[in-house]
Amino acid sequence: MAYSDAHILIVTCTSQTGLVAAWSGCLFDAGANIIEIHQHADLAEGQFFMRIAFTADTPPDHAALAAIAARFDAHWQFYPAGIRQRVLIMVSKFDHCLADLLYRWRIGELAMDPVAVVSNHPPEATRAVATDDIPFHYLPVTPMTKAAQEEQLWRLVTETQADLVVLARYMQVLSNEMAAKLSGRCINIHHSFLPSFKGSRPYHQAQARGVKLIGATAHYVTADLDEGPIIEQDVERISHADTPDDLIRKGRDVERRVLSKAVHYHLQRRVIVNGHRTVVFPD
Template identity: 55%
Template sequence: MSMKSFVFTLSCEDRPGIVAAVTTELADMGANIAESDQFWDQVSNRFFMRIAFLAPEGVTRDTISRALAPAIARFDMKTELTDQSQRKKIIIMVSKFDHAMLHLLYQIRVGWMDADVAAIVSNHEDSRRTAEIEGIPFHYWPVNKENKAQQEEKLLALVKETGADLVVLARYMQVLSDSLSKRLFGKVINIHHSFLPSFKGARPYHQAHERGVKMIGATAHYVTADLDEGPIIEQDAERVNHSLSANDFVARGRDIESRVLARAVKFHLENRVMIVGNKTIVFAR
């Protein structure tokens, strides 16, 4: 029998019966649970859950929503139900350094990441050739103080036109305005070339080298109005030592950035990330 894939996430005040209320309804419609992850935050007494399941072909998103409605109301749940058969669309924004973007494109090409790139947007021409090779629409939008607001409106229009689910800043070296960050909250992921909160701003690897650090890393986070302070999705680090040059730091950093950003984007696309205030719950696999 043909089956359709869905992901259901929920958060609510913790009390007995939540899991049973949801899984009983899923079982009654013939659904088969593929993954189930849950977390109880004892400080806030909030319960978080992600269930990935397969449902018979005749079961629709509306059917599931109606079946789960009583449980949602009973426990006052905040929920999201996603039909995973609908392939997600992303917009990649990049400046001159394209390593993180190229890694994303590769992981999509080999099937590790299930997404379509609706467009590549850049304030430089450097990635046009890559976009042409990949058959992806390329938008060259140079940014300055005079046209920044206009270019951001164009981005909002592009998101709406393409139906993009996510905007990925793959080393896009422009700061988004407070207004745009708020309008696209939870839908823009940035890779910061440092292990936040250390070494913010320009040339973080050179800052790290000057300080003689023993670990370097990268941070993928949601973009907010507070620069480089959005909810963190994924981080990684690597040990370094005094024998390495600043350029060695940069080279290793590029590799870490690419891996971290790809994992963060994948987690988001698979509905594994739940934003809770200024942090996240990530049901990673």
């Protein structure tokens, strides 16, 4: 697939007959070649979700797409697939998720353009960016300076024109105002298989409960702490002999792979938010 002529169409609406035929027929009339199509009908809530990837010498007529959307009362979004999203990554002391994202970017696995790394700890605490030509911004924060720090953060998001903000083990809770500004474009990795063990020190909570599996959850950030729509999850088996430090060590691997997969899905426009849940179309 040549990115120069590849496009992605996202459709959401109430579930009804004729949807796939109408949209694919419109693309056929425009001379498009559909190379991938996923659809899902949520029968319980009567909702329909579809992602179509296609190639075309020229983009389909927006008026024709809009006419179909009006016919089905559908919400639709159209993206050129070759446009790389600009990503701002935030981190605290633990930099394994940051290092993994940057590695996957360098080898071409994550089609993104990192525009900045932000940390509430000084650069010597985050060694992962030492070899990358990515601007590093040290924005310390305390309860007294949180509002001012977030003003700086929002200015940076705006100036870099970041499409996506990734909290790669950024151990600060964003304010409700900041979460609202970043709605739908801020992904967090939580070191727990949510909804279990929310908040701080989840590995210590898990060890105290004697669980046999620990996990990690990547989700969109909302005002409700650790309750945003979940994009990806995975688990790691542990034993009764593991200490909290063992859980932290074993958890690093699952955290980084869950976050990278969630970021990949978002960059590929494979995630559609459905209320408190998501529809994720695999690749």
